[in-house]
Amino acid sequence: AGGASGGAGGAGGAAPTVDTSGPRGGPLQFLVRNRTTVKVFDLPTREAPTEAVEYDAIAPEGEQTLGQYSSDGALLALVDADGVTVVDADSGEQRARLERAGVQAVHFSPGNSFLVTWHRMKEASTGSARDQGNLMVWRLADGGSVAVRFFQKALSRADWPTMQWSDDESIAVRCVNNEAHFYDGKAPDAGIATKLRLKGVGKVSLSPGDAPYHVLAFVPPAKGKPSWVKMFRYPELDESAVVASKSFFNAPTVHLEWSPNGSAVVIETRSDLSSATYVGESKPYLMSVDGSVNQAIPLDNGGPVQDVKWSPKGDEFALIAGPVPPSAKIYTAKGEVAHDFGRASRCKACWSPGGRYLVLAGFDNMAGEIDFWDRVKKKKLGSNENSGTVSFGWSPDGRTFMAASLHPRLTVDNEVKLFTYYGAGPIIAVQDPELWQCEMRPAPKGAWRDTAPSPKAAREAYAKAVKDVVSAPVKKMGVYRPRGGASFVSQMMNADKAKVAESNSMGGKAFQISGNRKVVGHAGPVGMAPPEAPKSGAAAAARRGKKKEAKRAAAEAAAAEAAA
Structure with missing residues (x-):
């Protein structure tokens, strides 16, 4: 690997020794995408604790609009204007090329046998679903042939993917009008294997984990009737075989959060805006697949539900709910409170892949404060902040947490x-004037073992060493320029033209990387053109002067002609 990298040197002395005591279990990388280019970087290592080195094996040509890893991190789908290229995430070798323009969403099946894509419907609406359709299932083993395709008018990010597989790919399911269609997951082109018929069904969800698999179906309210959910054990899909059910009033939509082992599901009902809160009402319910638990989760301060996330171990979940500042608690799979974190301005929960560490953060419209907890010892290890965070997540080894501010939420300071x-x-900051995506590369289940934190003295020494390394503040990527930047106010804002020119020249070096906020990435990635420099106020004034002079000359010529 090579390319642009962060630096650890500075006036503070030698670089600290990075805390990476966890066992090695595969590559640790993260993906970044700006307006045109996808880049992959290696995470800091023990030898280079404040460096993020560009991974040269992943260097796609042309412009990419999306990058998506498979669930095990083995494959990477790169979307461009003309189609999708699937590459080996280690070597960069092409595995498949899918020729389909305008793809807006992609999803790998759990075993990487298939890739699902969606594009806007542009074809005629006649003919069989097998030779037309904008929801396409591609077979990857033979380089990217179309296995089956369907029609789907709209794309809902909340309900994507609309084609789901069981973890062993033995079952695939898709929701249509008044029915859920089930397929042989390894051969979806063989046709519908069985159906679940429910009038008005709006969503189906297949449980993760091992067989037997369970199906949760949601029917929204209609004609004054309440909404409800019903759980079935596949393949017993008759009304008489319902494992559990529950009805809800004022719940036009739901969010379903399965435990990783498929033993239970948290159902978050969501309503329209109310007089009590501008975000609407939401209530959590817990339902187990064996029918032993089917209840509302009591909230001390009421809703709304801010976030709910199951531990990767599947035995408990974190729930943040209530008016600001909301309360955060951990519940067991039976719905009992296991730990209470109290109330604070936190709205997001994020477990480390091993379930040892838990982040509670105040992102979205909050100030961006981040708390890091050790779940086993029930102690807060530290805090930090990153306002404007849109994307966040853990590295597979559970030793690094990523937080990113992106377009279009923030149009500056990405x-x-x-x-x-x-x-x-x-410890690392990757900057670009226009970042659109950032995500950690996943790893196969069990690739990394959960590890205990280092001694407190070692953690404090490392945190201090990181601060001591800094010898210069971050240089901004460029000054803010409103549209029509040649205005009088804009010229006053940018009076120091020498500094502006220097800042703009830095702005052309995309994907700058800083070691603990010290900019050292002075060279942009290969093949990435710098953005066009904004036109200066002086040049605009000169153009206006020429236009006025031309108008004056034309007027004088017209007057002379009239006098003659």
Whole structure:
């Protein structure tokens, strides 16, 4: 690997020794995409604790509009204007090429046998579903042939993917009008294997984990009737075989959060805006697949539900709910409170892949504060902040946490920051004037073993060493320029033209990387053209002067002709 990298040197002395005591279980990388280019970087290592090195094996040509890893991190789908290229995430070798323009969403099946894509419907609406349709299932083993395709008018990010597989790919399911269609997951082109018929069904969800698999069906309210959910054990899909059910009033939509082992599901009902809160009402319910638990989860301060996330171990979940500041608690799979974190301005929960560490953060419209907790010892290891965070997540080894501010939520100061599992940092900052995507590369289940935190003295020493490394503040990527930047106010804002020119020249070096907020990535990625420099106020004034002079000359010529 090579390319642009962060630096660890500075006036503070030698670089600290990075805390990476967890066992090695595969590559640790993260993906970043700006307006045109996808890049992959290696996470910091023990030898280079404040460096993020560009991974040269993944260097796609042309412009990409999306990058998506498979669930095990083995494959990477790169979307461009003309189609999708699937590559090996380690070697960069092409595995399949899907020729389909305008793809807006992709999804790998759990075993990487298939890739689902969606594009806007442009074809005629006649003919069989097998030779037309904008929801396409591609077979990857033979380089990217179309297995089957369907019609789907709209794309809902909340309900994507609309074609789901069981973890072993033995079952595939898709929801249509008044029915759920089930397929042989390894051969979806063989046709519908069985159906679940429910009038008005709006969503179906297949449980993760091992067989037997369970199906949860949601029917929204209609004609004054309440909405409800019903759970079935596949393949017993008759009304008489319902495992559990529950009805809800004022719940036109639901969010379903399955435990990773498929033993239970949290059902979050969501209503329209109410007089009590501008975000609407939401209530959590817990339902187990064996029917032993089917109840509302009591909330001390009421709703709304801010976030709910199951532990990767599947035995408990974190729930943040209530008016600001909401309360955060951990519940067991039976719905009992296991730990109460109290109330604070936190709206997001994120477990480390091993379930040892838990981040509670105040993203979205909150200030961006981040708390790092050790779930086993029930202790807060540290805190930090990153306002404007849109994308966030853990590295597979559970030792690094990523937080990124992206377009279109923020149109300035786009940046990806990496923190330690106890809140030290940021140890790395990747900057670009226009970042659109950032995500950690996943790893196969069990590739990394959960590890305990380092001694407190070692953590504090590392956090101090990271700060001592800094010898210069971050240089901004460029000054803010409103449209029509040649206005009088704009010229006053940018009076120091020398500094502006220097800042703009930095702005052309896309994907700048800083070691603990020190900019050292002075060279942009290969093949990435710098953005066009904005036109200066002086040049605009000169153009206006020429136009006025031309108008004056024309007027004088017209007057002379009239006098003659």
